[in-house]
Amino acid sequence: MSYSFKYLKYKLLTENAFKYRSNSPFINKLIADFFLDKSTYPEYSLVENIREELSHSKKEIIVNDLGVGSVKMKSKQRKIRDIIRYSVKSRKYAQLLFRIVHYFKPASVIELGTSVGITASYLALGNWQAQLYTIEGCSETANIAGKIFSSLNIVNVKLYTGSFEEQLPAVLKTIPAADFIFFDGNHRKTPTLEYFEQCLEKITEQSIFVFDDIHCSSEMEQAWFEISNNAKVTLSIDIFAMGIIFFNRSLKKQVVRVNF
Numbered sequence: 247m248s249y250s251f252k253y254l255k256y257k258l259l260t261e262n263a264f265k266y267r268s269n270s271p272f273i274n275k276l277i278a279d280f281f282l283d284k285s286t287y288p289e290y291s292l293v294e295n296i297r298e299e300l301s302h303s304k305k306e307i308i309v310n311d312l313g314v315g316s317v318k319m320k321s322k323q324r325k326i327r328d329i330i331r332y333s334v335k336s337r338k339y340a341q342l343l344f345r346i347v348h349y350f351k352p353a354s355v356i357e358l359g360t361s362v363g364i365t366a367s368y369l370a371l372g373n374w375q376a377q378l379y380t381i382e383g384c385s386e387t388a389n390i391a392g393k394i395f396s397s398l399n400i401v402n403v404k405l406y407t408g409s410f411e412e413q414l415p416a417v418l419k420t421i422p423a424a425d426f427i428f429f430d431g432n433h434r435k436t437p438t439l440e441y442f443e444q445c446l447e448k449i450t451e452q453s454i455f456v457f458d459d460i461h462c463s464s465e466m467e468q469a470w471f472e473i474s475n476n477a478k479v480t481l482s483i484d485i486f487a488m489g490i491i492f493f494n495r496s497l498k499k500q501v502v503r504v505n506f
């Protein structure tokens with residue numbers, strides 16, 4: 247089934263967040279506080295101004311993508327504006343992540359796949375008290391992210407340049423618990439499950455993991471199926487573009503689909 251067809255089916259057949267009602271007060275609160283929160287946080291415009299500026303940049307860099315690569319960008323030589331357009335989370339999803347971090351206040355936040363640092367900036371600004379660890383395999387891309395963090399005066403970020411395979415174990419060693427993780431790179435089944443397994447070693451009941459692009463391929467759908475069925479995972483929320491999982495034992499084990 248093509249991606250557009252799957253998306254259409256999701257949009258037509260999944261209950262809209264506005265109408266969604268669950269027996270779980272936790273899920274209802276999540277939907278009200280994150281999905282439907284239309285407040286304009288001042289941090290939004292800080293990041294969106296940078297996105298807007300970069301979305302016009304014709305500057306080219308040589309990208310060394312250690313993951314599955316891009317469907318839209320085949321050449322290693324890429325314009326920054328194309329990276330912004332095709333690789334970076336849109337405002338809608340980046341701001342959802344901001345709200346989750348802002349509300350739950352995880353002490354440690356890990357992002358696998360920094361790209362040029364747009365979503366990372368949202369994650370860092372979401373909670374100044376948190377430490378963000380973000381990992382990017384391509385050094386030219388990571389350089390741009392570093393400049394964006396400086397221009398936004400973001401100090402609660404540690405940018406690791408290198409492969410997830412090499413850097414993730416190093417990051418996990420330095421933190422007592424994996425409180426919030428955004429998996430947004432190398433969208434293939436086996437590596438995704440390997441990163442997930444490594445991170446499971448550091449979960450607590452309060453941990454939240456978010457997986458990007460869970461329906462982008464049958465491999466990622468299989469990975470999502472295994473992740474949401476893992477015995478340690480309780481609630482899984484599928485919003486098509488992303489999957490959000492919780493480990494809190496007081497939550498019923500279930501997969502909920504919400505049209506967001």
Ligand SMILES: C[S@@+](CC[C@H](N)C(=O)[O-])C[C@H]1O[C@@H](n2cnc3c(N)ncnc32)[C@H](O)[C@@H]1O
Pocket residue numbers: 310311312313314333334335357358359360361362363364365366381382383384387408409410411430431432
């Ligand atoms: C989709 S982009 C990340 C976008 C970013 N999270 C955002 O929304 O602003 C994925 C990034 O992951 C990096 N990547 C993919 N596989 C990797 C790996 N195995 N090790 C390190 N980086 C990797 C790519 O270079 C790419 O920049």
